[in-house]
Amino acid sequence: QKHHDSFHGECDLVLVSNLEKAIHIFLRTRIRKWYSYIYKTAIAIGERTVELGKAHMAIDGVDVPLDAANSTFPIALQDPTHKTITIDKIGEEEFRIAWGTSHSSSFVTVSIIGIFVNVDVHSGPDFVESVGMMGKYGSGEMLDRQGQPMDSQDMNAFGMEWQGKPDHGDPL
Numbered sequence: 001q002k003h004h005d006s007f008h009g010e011c012d013l014v015l016v017s018n019l020e021k022a023i024h025i026f027l028r029t030r031i032r033k034w035y036s037y038i039y040k041t042a043i044a045i046g047e048r049t050v051e052l053g054k055a056h057m058a059i060d061g062v063d064v065p066l067d068a069a070n071s072t073f074p075i076a077l078q079d080p081t082h083k084t085i086t087i088d089k090i091g092e093e094e095f096r097i098a099w100g101t102s103h104s105s106s107f108v109t110v111s112i113i114g115i116f117v118n119v120d121v122h123s124g125p126d127f128v129e130s131v132g133m134m135g136k137y138g139s140g141e142m143l144d145r146q147g148q149p150m151d152s153q154d155m156n157a158f159g160m161e162w163q164g165k166p167d168h169g170d171p172l
Contacts, residue, residue, distance in 0.1 A: 009036055012164030016121055016137075018130040022046045022081055025108065025119060026164050027133070028053070038117045041110055045099050046081035052095060052110045053117055059087075082126075100126065133162045 009029065016025040028040035040053035051058040057066055059077065074088040082099040090096050091111070098107035106124025110117065121127065121134065130137040131147070142150045144161050151157065164170045 014132045014162045014164055016130045016132045021126045023126050041117055041119050045085050046079035048077050048079045048085055054112055054115055
């Protein structure tokens with residue numbers, strides 16, 4: 001049986017973090033009336049950063065107009081730790097961001113539906129030993145930043161633990 005909870009606020013949340021592989025996926029949330037929603041994602045891969053949201057893309061902090069970029073997909077970025085990072089537009093407002101070698105690629109899919117952003121994390125070698133709001137890779141166990149188990153009934157404490165914070169070493 002799956003467990004569902006809710007954590008609302010306006011902040012960056014660490015969806016996935018793997019310090020060893022230098023992979024960090026952040027969800028940027030906004031408050032709207034009585035709920036909050038994901039309006040952007042920021043994905044840090046090695047030394048490169050890709051940010052996506054409604055009609056918005058930035059690479060390493062530089063805005064890339066999506067209508068002008070339509071003819072330039074796929075976009076290939078070089079990073080010394082992950083070789084090539086590829087950003088491809090696979091639907092009207094759907095993007096695939098992949099990195100690694102062709103035989104062992106890790107990737108995420110970002111879908112934009114109206115004002116909402118959805119991030120699908122796909123299995124790959126760079127997610128092994130990852131932690132964050134998704135829990136520990138493979139088990140889903142709710143861990144804090146030091147790898148210690150957290151109370152699965154206290155969603156506020158878990159959400160606060162995984163807020164994006166520069167003083168915790170979060171790169172964004």
